Amino acid sequence: MTTEFYRWTENTWRSPDIDWHKAETLVAGIDVGSVSSQAVILADDKIYAFCNTRTGSNSPDSAKKALSIALNGTDIKPENIQYFVGTGYGRVNIPMAKKAITEIACHARGANYMGGPAIKTILDMGGQDLKGIHCDEKGKVTQFLMNDKCAAGTGRGMEVMAELLQVPIVDVGKMSLEVKEEPEPVSSTCVIFAKSEAIGLLRGGWTKNMVLAAYCAAMAHRVVGLLQRIGIEKEFVITGGIAKNIGVVSRIEKELNIKAMPLQPDPQIAGGLGAALFARDLFLKSKKAA
Amino acid sequence: MITAGIDVGAKTIKVVIVKDNKVVARAINPTGFEPLVTAEKTMDEAAKQAGISRKDINKVYATGAGRKSIPFADHNVTEVTADAKGTNYLLPSVRTIVDIGAEEARGIATDAAGKVVDFAKNDKCAAGAGAFVESMSRALEVTVPQMIEISHKSTKEAPINATCAVFAESEVVSLIHTKIDKADIANAVHDAIASRVCSMVRRIPIEKDVVLIGGVANNSAIVAVMKKHLGVEVGVPENPEFVGALGAALLAAA
Numbered sequence: 001m002t003t004e005f006y007r008w009t010e011n012t013w014r015s016p017d018i019d020w021h022k023a024e025t026l027v028a029g030i031d032v033g034s035v036s037s038q039a040v041i042l043a044d045d046k047i048y049a050f051c052n053t054r055t056g057s058n059s060p061d062s063a064k065k066a067l068s069i070a071l072n073g074t075d076i077k078p079e080n081i082q083y084f085v086g087t088g089y090g091r092v093n094i095p096m097a098k099k100a101i102t103e104i105a106c107h108a109r110g111a112n113y114m115g116g117p118a119i120k121t122i123l124d125m126g127g128q129d130l131k132g133i134h135c136d137e138k139g140k141v142t143q144f145l146m147n148d149k150c151a152a153g154t155g156r157g158m159e160v161m162a163e164l165l166q167v168p169i170v171d172v173g174k175m176s177l178e179v180k181e182e183p184e185p186v187s188s189t190c191v192i193f194a195k196s197e198a199i200g201l202l203r204g205g206w207t208k209n210m211v212l213a214a215y216c217a218a219m220a221h222r223v224v225g226l227l228q229r230i231g232i233e234k235e236f237v238i239t240g241g242i243a244k245n246i247g248v249v250s251r252i253e254k255e256l257n258i259k260a261m262p263l264q265p266d267p268q269i270a271g272g273l274g275a276a277l278f279a280r281d282l283f284l285k286s287k288k289a290a
Numbered sequence: 291m292i293t294a295g296i297d298v299g300a301k302t303i304k305v306v307i308v309k310d311n312k313v314v315a316r317a318i319n320p321t322g323f324e325p326l327v328t329a330e331k332t333m334d335e336a337a338k339q340a341g342i343s344r345k346d347i348n349k350v351y352a353t354g355a356g357r358k359s360i361p362f363a364d365h366n367v368t369e370v371t372a373d374a375k376g377t378n379y380l381l382p383s384v385r386t387i388v389d390i391g392a393e394e395a396r397g398i399a400t401d402a403a404g405k406v407v408d409f410a411k412n413d414k415c416a417a418g419a420g421a422f423v424e425s426m427s428r429a430l431e432v433t434v435p436q437m438i439e440i441s442h443k444s445t446k447e448a449p450i451n452a453t454c455a456v457f458a459e460s461e462v463v464s465l466i467h468t469k470i471d472k473a474d475i476a477n478a479v480h481d482a483i484a485s486r487v488c489s490m491v492r493r494i495p496i497e498k499d500v501v502l503i504g505g506v507a508n509n510s511a512i513v514a515v516m517k518k519h520l521g522v523e524v525g526v527p528e529n530p531e532f533v534g535a536l537g538a539a540l541l542a543a544a
Contacts, residue, residue: 034460057467128457150415151456160456191456192416192425193393196300203323 006159008036008169008241012051012069013265018043020076027083027283028070029275030063030097031106032090035127035155036241037062038272039070041081042280049074050269055127059090067096083283085275089128099282104133104144106274111237112139113273114263120233123223123252123260124270125242127155130223132230139274145230150190153222155241157191158248161215164195165208176212176247183210185218194218212247220251227256235261243267292342293349295372295538296329296363298356301392301420302505303328305336306535307347308543315340316532325356333362351542353534355394367541369534370398370409376537377501378404380527385497388516388524389534390487390506392420397491410493416455418486420506425455426479429462430472434509437476441511444477458482477511484515491520501525503533 020026023043031038033055040050051070055062063086067078078096086097087106094100103124111122117137124131129148135141151157162169183206188194198211206214219242238260242248244267253259263270292314297304299321307315317336319328337344352363353372360366369389377387378400387398395418396411416422427437448470450461458479465475483506500522502513507530516524527533 057464128460149453151454156456156460189414190416191454192421196393200323 003166005162005166005168008244010051010053011266012049012072014049014074015047018046018048020048020074025280025283026076026081027276027279028067028081029085029087029106029272029277029279030066030094031088031103031269031271031275032059032062032066032086032094033088033103033127033271034129035159036268037066037088038269039066040269040272040276041070041076042276045280047265047273050266050272052266052268055090059093060095062090063094063096083279083286085279085282087271087275099278101275101278103271104131104146105141106271106278107131107239108133108135108141108274109139109277110270110272110274111135111239111263113277114265114270115235115237115261118235119237119261121227121236123227123236123238125153125155125223125238125240125248127241130154130226132227134230134233143230145226147226152189152191152194153219153226157194157219158242158245160191160195161198161212164198165211167208167212172212173216173245173247173249175209176216177250178209179213182217183214185221186214187218189222216245216247217251219248220255223252224255232256232258234258237261237263237267239263239267239270241268291543292347293351293539293542294333294336294347295535295540295542296333296350296352296360297369297372297532297535297538298325298329298352298354298360299391300355300394302531303332304532304535305332306532306539307336307340307342308536308539309340311543313536316529318531321356325359326361329360349542351538353538364542367538369394370396370406370411372534372537372541373503374398374400374404374406374537375540376533376535377503377527379536379540380533381499381501381525384499384501384525386491386494386500388487388491388500388502389504390420390502390512391504395419395487395490397494399494399497408494410490412490417453417458418483418490420504422455422458422483423479423506423509423512425459426462429459430466430475432472432476437479438509438511440473441476441480442514444471444473446471446474448474448478450475450478450482453486480509480511481515484512484519488516488519496520496522498522499525501527503527503530505531507531
């Protein structure tokens with residue numbers, strides 16, 4: 001089998017301390033993105049478990065897969081979960097979801113939960129889109145801008161570059177920082193043209209690390225352009241898969257001259273977590289009404 | 291008077307030699323990663339074809355994306371100027387030129403003398419350029435000529451809304467998975483390119499006659515959908531990929 005360099009690490013996590021049986025509410029958020037899917041389970045208002053996996057060819061199956069991975073090893077059955085909210089690119093096709101909420105609202109809510117009320121600006125770098133989001137201290141969206149028309153600056157673009165250079169995508173960020181001098185950013189906007197440019201650079205004697213540095217810098221520059229249109233207020237956080245790429249993140253921070261606040265446990269689950277938080281609100285509301 | 295035009299494109303280098311206002315040679319080679327070597331080789335081939343020595347060429351004008359990097363060129367002209375001149379020589383009734391190359395597309399409005407009146411271009415994005423067709427043919431696992439052939443047999447519309455060649459590739463893959471006919475996918479890809487190019491071209495006044503040039507003009511499936519999108523007849527000259535080089539050679543003689 002050939003190595004799939006674009007494959008990023010899928011991960012799961014479960015709280016060692018929480019007994020979900022004692023929780024009053026057990027809800028889940030499922031984020032089916034264009035490239036990755038997440039399921040986040042909340043026991044009361046605490047994260048009980050989550051998983052982060054690759055999206056398959058259809059949304060319902062991807063949602064079911066994400067949920068079953070998140071529940072794997074727990075004694076939770078899907079019917080124990082009181083309320084599901086779906087979000088992301090495939091949100092209207094998530095069979096168990098009682099409600100679909102946009103990923104913009106979910107990312108803001110999830111980032112607010114992980115980072116606290118000081119967060120004002122969220123940059124979501126997803127598989128196929130880029131979003132700049134402003135929110136208030138409750139995680140409510142006040143303004144946003146997005147690019148979903150072009151792969152430049154998205155995770156998909158980075159996957160293409162990782163495949164081209166035969167570098168595992170999880171190593172891209174670190175390798176891009178291992179250069180003596182910061183090279184000129186790749187000049188092409190389009191990922192297809194950037195590929196040709198990268199091949200030319202390699203032929204011209206550039207190392208893979210230098211090409212990665214040039215590509216990460218170009219990506220950072222593009223993202224900064226989008227963010228500057230919406231404006232940046234502290235605290236600033238980055239969500240989505242690219243938040244794990246230190247080569248892109250450090251270059252964004254440098255260009256903006258502002259540090260991104262790190263998000264725990266995982267910046268990639270912000271959308272799914274936000275969806276789960278909405279699910280809890282909706283469940284409590286429905287219980288009150290009944 | 292013998293002149294040569296060299297068009298240094300993203301994908302191919304073209305040379306046209308003109309003697310006393312007549313084309314006497316044409317040569318083309320893939321640009322590769324050493325454009326200067328390819329440029330020399332293509333010039334040599336064209337000179338040989340014309341039965342002359344390179345020393346017999348009085349003047350060389352360069353055009354294309356790499357036009358400024360040709361040391362033996364006496365002068366360089368933009369692709370827009372070269373396209374307008376070359377087209378006017380071949381088809382004087384043309385007022386609107388659409389040029390789709392490997393990495394760039396242009397719309398050019400000209401007057402009766404072949405002078406540029408207005409132009410629009412896209413050089414930032416592969417959706418709407420030849421590179422898009424090639425990357426989609428790879429996703430469909432067919433050659434470009436096969437893709438053109440099956441595209442003409444399409445009977446149904448397939449949904450491709452991607453404005454980005456990278457995203458379109460994922461869309462094509464999932465359409466294949468859902469058992470959509472390759473012919474319909476090929477047609478949808480051609481339609482997507484044409485619609486993108488046409489929306490760019492509409493920024494300039496579109497007047498008859500309309501002509502399509504550049505390497506992509508050899509793709510009859512795109513020509514067919516271009517007609518549909520623009521709502522006018524779209525002509526294609528012979529050797530459409532050489533029009534820029536021809537224009538440069540003619541300008542060198544002027």
